[in-house]
Amino acid sequence: MATYAYHCAGCGPFEVRRPIGTAEPAEPCAACGEPAPRRYTPPLLARTPAAEARARRAQEASAHEPQVVQRAPAAPKPPPDPRWAGLPRP
Ligand SMILES: [Zn+2]
Numbered sequence: 001m002a003t004y005a006y007h008c009a010g011c012g013p014f015e016v017r018r019p020i021g022t023a024e025p026a027e028p029c030a031a032c033g034e035p036a037p038r039r040y041t042p043p044l045l046a047r048t049p050a051a052e053a054r055a056r057r058a059q060e061a062s063a064h065e066p067q068v069v070q071r072a073p074a075a076p077k078p079p080p081d082p083r084w085a086g087l088p089r090p
Contacts, residue, residue, distance in 0.1 A: 002043075008036040 002020045007013045008029035014036070016027050026035040048056075 005039040005041050006036040007039045008032065008034060010034065011036075013039065 001017050002023070003015050003017050004023040004027075005013060005015050006027045006029075008031070011029050011031040014030050016023075023038060026037050028034065029036045
């Protein structure tokens with residue numbers, strides 16, 4: 001069995017399960033009964049989430065193009081002491 005995707009102009013996308021190779025170019029909509037054309041989709045392909053793809057690219061790049069560091073990164077500047085606001089200014 002395979003899942004075939006169709007798109008009704010009025011109701012939106014819906015899916016139909018049929019044996020492989022038996023999909024019709026149009027199916028009646030499950031909600032309104034109007035003929036809906038088939039929407040072609042790639043089989044069994046899932047898109048990699050953007051964050052995971054970024055992490056994989058960075059991991060792969062670090063094996064061949066590691067970032068060269070000349071010195072330690074600067075420590076974050078501590079926030080000013082709120083008690084200093086009450087002190088007289090020169
Ligand atoms: Zn419909």
